[in-house]
Amino acid sequence: MPAVVPRSGVSPEARRSLRQLLGDVDRSLTVAFREGEDASALARRRSEIVDRIVVHAWGACLGDMAAGALFAVGGFGRGMLFPASDVDLLALVAETSPALHRALESFFGCLWDIGLKPGHAVRTVEQCRELAASDASVFTSLLDARRLAGWPILAESLRGILDDPALWPPRQYLAARLAERDARHARYDDTAQNLEPNLKDGPGGLRTLDALRWLGRRLADAPDFDDMVAEGLLEPVEATKLARAEETLRRYRYALHVEAGRAEERLLFDYQRGLAKQLGFEDEHAKNLGVEQFMQGYYRAATQIERSGTQLVERFEEMLDPATEALPVGTDYVRHGSRISLRNPQLFVRRPASLVEIFIARLDEPGITGFTAETMRRIQHAVSLHGESLADDPQVLCAFLALLRRGAPAVEALWRMNRHGLLAAILPAFGKVVGRMQYDLFHVYTVDEHTLRVLRNVARFADPAARRDFPIACEIWPHVEKPELMLLAALFHDIAKGRGGDHSMLGEEDARAFCARLGLPQDDIDLVAWLVRQHLLMSTTAQRQDITDPDVVHRFGATVGDWEHLDHLYLLTIADIIGTSPKLWNAWKDRLLADLYTSTRFALRSDLTPPAHAGMRLRETRERALGMLVAEHVAADDIASVWAEFPDLSFLRHRPEQIAWQTAAILRARGATPLVEVHPFSVRGSTELFIYTPDRDGLFATVTAMLDRLRFSVVEARILVSSTGKALDTFLLLESESQAPASLQRAEELRSRMLRALDQPAGQGPPKRSLSRHLRHFQMTPRIEFVDAGERTQLALVCTDRPGLLAAVAQALAEAEVRVHDARIATFGERVEDFFQLTDRSNAPLSPQRREILRECLLRHIGFENPRNSLNADANA
Incomplete structure (x- = not known):
């Protein structure tokens, strides 16, 4: 075999020229693309030019090398190079030598110098064979190999590897590629x-x-x-x-x-x-x-x-897997092994309803996993032929309703129908939201994907294995008499997204029209339409209002009206939240919605009588808390001495369990302050922080700053003051990253760090943190609204979330000399909706002047450098 005779390589001047050439080419291709030229043609043109550059460099560095050949692989092997794609190369050599390695190093170094990014491998034919035999990915990469230069006989050797029937026979290769696909897709949530x-x-x-x-x-x-x-x-x-x-x-x-x-x-x-x-x-x-x-x-x-x-x-x-003997499935279909097909090839054309009926047959026939290739082709043809006329065909709609009446099993059929385009043909409005994204961080899927996930979540409630995660939903589901109404509500709840206007109202109109075409009774139509119109009611009530207030529960119950509407709305709300983003669901929201559900059921059971008088509710809470404490052998006189300090709002806004826990903590402290107690897993699946200390202005800012430093999210705050001037502050918390309650170790860290912070005369401000890459793209002008609320002023703050936001808001409140008495914290993706009950330092509602001062402080502290411009923007919102 001839020896390798390396050339002198590419001179520095030549490298500069090649680098200039490559830069000029890339710039001209970019101009051509921006002027509307075809991307594929430009990628091929770039590949052709890079071909010539690489071959020139090979010749200059290796000469007429008889011991090796150069192959383009990957996208380069397929003749497609995008503007910043790697140039994947395989140097196949018959034998190795120091001279060959030096020549190859010079070659690849030259490519780097001129601005290409070579991804390269150097292998002998035997090494190639061994790797290809053990790794399907290596074998696959050789399928795209294209010889650029060097010894032609090595291309024949490469062809021999690919043509070897012992290497990755068809069934084995298919299984390997599907396993690689599944692993790759799993990285992107499938x-x-x-x-x-x-x-x-x-x-x-x-x-x-x-x-x-x-x-x-x-x-x-x-x-x-x-x-x-x-x-x-x-x-x-x-x-x-x-x-x-x-x-x-x-x-x-x-x-x-x-x-x-x-x-x-x-x-x-x-x-x-x-x-x-x-x-x-x-x-x-x-x-x-x-x-x-x-x-x-x-x-x-x-x-x-x-x-x-x-x-x-x-x-x-x-x-x-060739077809096996055909076995009958009903009158219209046959099965070949695990696949189903048509008895009459023209069935879909002659009777469009059979397009839906075959999906029902697939559900009903045990062991069926798919359709034959010919059947899939005929489904495609029929959907294209009939088009949106399927949406008005009475027989098709009758079959569709029959499918929905299967309940949970129908959901998988709906997913498969969507894959074939059949769902969009029957529901043209659904076709309009296919691929429809919402440019925010709250909705992490497109509308169609979200809708299908909501349907799957609804189906989970029928699975006994889901009872551990969704006990109430799984208890409700068997009592849902018409599961088709639940599925219809899930299908239509977001179907009007992207049209402009209120999607709930527009979706209600679509739902009414489609349910009428299905021939549903008026009561059923009204229920589906109501669910679509009100599908956000339960989540917004739970997260934005105080559901411990019987008045709130009473108003919500009055809107819901009866148990049937409540049950359906609860199921739809949970399925919707989980289907919006996997990160949205946590123990806090689970408990929050469960509490609203059970409180409303009780109110409905009581025929929605007006809420009990505050005095009655106060007495009930005191009696239940007293019973808990006495059961733990706490002296009644000691309890009375603590409760003498508690304002009535403590008993109106806290559960008996919380009152008992706080009372026991105060008694154990024997008058020592500051007192900090942490219950790792308390109310509604959250961590409860209780602070009992002499009240002072800026206390809320001190506490929230420390919580921010420790990476806790506040989901609710109760800020009360005792008759002796002590703060009785309760915070419900979740870990910021996991949205889970704190561990025992984290709870103790929180308690000790908070004690140290409260012992300081002036707490530290929150740390400065930069916005995440995601949040930078979703900045909105803050909306700040003040509402008179009796002896207090309610502040509603709607703005973009960012690290340390609540601590920054607390700093603004302290700077504006405003006191916080209550807080409701809600985050929806990148959007924050927080509500605060405020007074000035004389415990009076905020005056117009104080409101303006607070507005400007808020805008400054939450990241707006020009408060006046933001104020104007808010006024026009």
Whole structure:
């Protein structure tokens, strides 16, 4: 074999010239892209130019090397290079030598110097074979290998590895690729509908398309979609849809690389608005922003790829597992093993209702896991043929209602119908929210994905295994006489998002019209419509109002009206919250909603009689708390001496258990202050902090600053003062990161640190923290409103969340010389809605002048440098 004769390499001057050439090319391609040229064509053009540069450098560094060959792999091997893509290379060598290694080092170093980013591997043919045999990913990378330079016979050696039938036979290769897909998708919550999706590796991303081509090549010798059409694996219309979706993702990826200036594959908030503008998307109205339209384009493309990819994989599996004997399933269908198909190929065309009925048959027939490839194809054809006429076909609607009446099992069928586009055909309004994002941090999924997750959450309530997590919901579900109404409410609750106007009211109109077409009785229509209209009522009542106040429960119960509405609303509320974001559900909200539910059931059981007089409620709380303390052998006289200090509001706003706990703590302290007690797992699944100390102005600021330093979130605060001038302050807390109650260790840390803080004459202010990357993109002008509330003034603060916000608000209250008597804290994604009961330092309601001072202090402390401009913006809100 001829020896390696390395060249002198690429001179510094030549490297500078190549770097200049590459920069000029990239700039010209960027200009061409911004002028509207096709992203795929530009990526191919860049690959062709890089081809020539790499081959030139190879020749200069290695000469006529007979001992090796250079291959492009990855995207470069496929002839596609996006603006910041790596240049993946494989140097295949027949043998190794010091001279060869020096020459290769010079070659790869040259590529780095001229501005390329080579991802490279150097292997012998045997090393390649060994790695390919043990790792499906290595084997797959060789499928895209394209020889650029060097010894041609090594390309034949590489071909021999790929053609070896012993290496990754079809069934084994399919299983390996599916395992890799599942592991990759699991990193992205198994959905393409995330707020910041990865358009390369996420579900429905470009990697999915690559994987389909790899499978086509290995399993059917069909390396592209046209070949798969020829092999009967894809219909021409399916291949066209895939090509269009791929072009969308390539255009977005090209724009993202240009916008980011690097190989970024995630559509981060940092870039979404800029990309939307760059690609020509404009705001239609406040509820259909240009950035939302841009992201909807991505989600729809990814959904198409994911949907088609799933069906194509099922066809590959069927190809490897030939049909077995046909067994009858009812009168219209037959089964081949675990797959179901049509007895009459024209059934979907002749009787559109069978499109729904086959999904019911799949539910009813044990052991059925899917449709045959031909059946999936006919579903696609029929949906396309009938279109939205399915939405008005009485037989189709009758079949759809029959499916919904199956209750929880129907949910999986609805998911599958959505995958085939059938759900959007029957519910055209649902089709409009496919891929519809909401540009905020509260809704982490698109509207269609969220809706389907809400349906799945509803179905969980029918599973006895879920009783531990959802005891009340699982108790309610068996008593729901018409589960179809629950499913309809879940389907319609967000269906009007993005249209402008109140989506609850618009959704109510849609629900009424569709339920009428289903032929439901008027009472059932009214229930579904009410649930859609009021689907936020329970969560907003629980989080924004004091549900320990019987007046609040009474008003809520009066709106709900009866147990049936309450049961349905409770189920929908929980399913909705969990389906909005996995991070939103915690023990605090679980207990909060459960308390509102049980309190309202009691009120409804009492025929909604007016709330008990305050005096009666006060006596009931005292009696129950007294019983608890006496049972623990606490002397009645000692209890009376403590309660002589407690204001009436203590007994009106706290549970008997809290009163008993606080009283016992005060007695144990024997007059020592400050007293700090922590109950790690107390009211509504939260940690309770109780502070008993001489009251002083700024105490609320001191406490909240320390809680912020310790990374606790305040979900509720009760600020009371005893008749002897002692603060009786109660805070309900969750860990900021996990939204869970504190551990015993953390509770003790909180107690000791808070004691030290209270012993200081003036507490430390909150630490300065920068906004997270996410929050920087969702800043809103604060809304500050004051309302007269009897002897107090209520402050409503709606603004963007940020680290240390409550502590900053407390500092503003202290600076404005305002006292806090009560606080309700609620966070919805990036949006905070906090309510405070305030007085001045004379315990009088805030005067107009004091309100203005507080407004300016708040705007300054929560991060607005120009309070006057923010004030004007607020006045116009």
